[in-house]
Amino acid sequence: MSQTQATPRRRQSKLAEQLALSIETLMAQGELRPGQALAERTLAERLDVSRSPIRQALKRLETKGAVKAREDGGYVVAHTARRPTLALLPPAEADDTEALYLQVADDRLSGKLPDKLSESDLMRRYNLTKTQLGMLLQRIVHEGWAERAPGHGWRFLPILTSPDTYDQGYRFRILVESAAILEPGFQIDVPALRQCLVEQQALIDGAVEWASPAQLFDANARLHETIASFSGNVFIIESLKRINRLRRLMEYKKNVDRNAAARRCREHKVLIELLLSDQREAAADFIRLRLRDAAREKSAR
Template sequence: MTNMARGLSEQLAASIETWLAEEQVPAGTSLPERAVAERFRVSRSPVREAMQLLAQRQVIERRSEGGYAVCERVQAAPALALPPVDPDEPLYLKIAEDRLEGRLPDRLTENELMRRYEVTRARLSAVLRRITNEGWIERLPGNGWQFLPTLSTGAAYDQGYRLRILLEPAAILEPTWALDEAALRKCRAEQQALVDGAAEWASPVQLFDANSRLHETIAGFSGNVFMADALKRVNRLRRLMEYRKAVDRTATARRCKEHLALIDLLLSGQREAAADFMRLHLRDAAREKAGGTRAQPTAQAAKAGPLGELFMPKAG
């Protein structure tokens, strides 16, 4: 199973669990794969994988005669200070996976997409609007669509991180910097929710959006429109590569804790320390995602200034 397919299964599992809790589906209720697939408008293959995940979490259980049934008690998914999951998320992720795997050409029509995914024009249009807003597809004259370039190689992905390591700490030190405390505290609430447990079940899309929103919000405080725009462009390009990577829930929670430390430095007016912390945070995230070892940034190291890096353990 590809990382993108795994992400789709995880997202579908979270959606099924939320549905069971919100609808208060009685314990013992049978959950036929076909019925679940029809409800969430996906094929039976990701449903089967999602059901296996839910069985491991003891949300549902295997029946002796085959299939699954709801367990005695289903807890609602933890409250998350993030936008709710889009009901068309499975379709969105399937299009992303097919594009990354080379199963979709650069240009195609709405009719071709409707036939391929067996969806209505209205539902497809909603997903295409979302993808357009995210910057990886554009409408052509007529009813055609063209996918835009994204980061599709490991080398390009690494270059994106190197640019961020140069850009984001510098943005914090811009002379035109102006902190919007309300906006930063909103981001802090999202990160705290992830640390408090939502990182265990949030979808790859929710995780990417919450984390990129924080970094773009901080860059926006710089007052430098070129820096803010450059980061948004990098994030648009790397979005699909992030979806493709397997979600390491432990690493995700750890990075969110680092985000909280970074936010607290900014809220307390320690911009130089925050800039150094940001540099360490991005450097180590890049190493981690490339498969290297990491040196967790600390507020103490950040306060030591640029030379603080000399006293941090280095990757081999």
């Protein structure tokens, strides 16, 4: 197969992967419930793509057991999904739109993009095909910094844009994340925490050297949000998710210090081990100090 033939197939495969993640997110949010029929047409309209990649995405989800085929055709939701985990892919398999994605993120952060844009504006500005635009928007929506505007076009959501607000976000996290661990209703979901441990160990074992800024952010934010979710306090959980959405692009803007990133992953492993051994007070102290040191380190860059 020639390179020109392989590239469209890789893009189609990547789009199906992103759509599968979006459908899983809808399941995790309760918008798609166990036993509910999944109509290709409805999903295609909801996610603004054709039915063909939706069909591929549903086949991927069937393989994972998230959906199951009906005897009369089509699929139904098999179970309530966890919010999906984005895989750590080596450079050869990484999304070939990464540079474009980071360019759009940088343009948004620097104020070059208005709060609202049409799809034709985006296609013209970045010289995109309809398929490329669909993949780009799926990722941006999945990561929580844009949404479809009522009526027409797309609307970017608020983000942190100044060093002062970025530092305030860290100070808020120092207060909230340590308190979450000490909440009376705190209860660990051991499989979920061990899944985070596997991901952090993969980074320690070498993935930190090639993981993209987005992958590093997702892996670390996922761990912190998972731990916050154990508190059972919906205000803590939602406030941390909102802070992470707001600070995402600021994190992309900063230069990645691979040595510092590896050290943080090792610290995350210590934190996980403290929680698994039920040393909650030590874990609360540890996360407070770790976040304080991370804030100082990143403010200096």
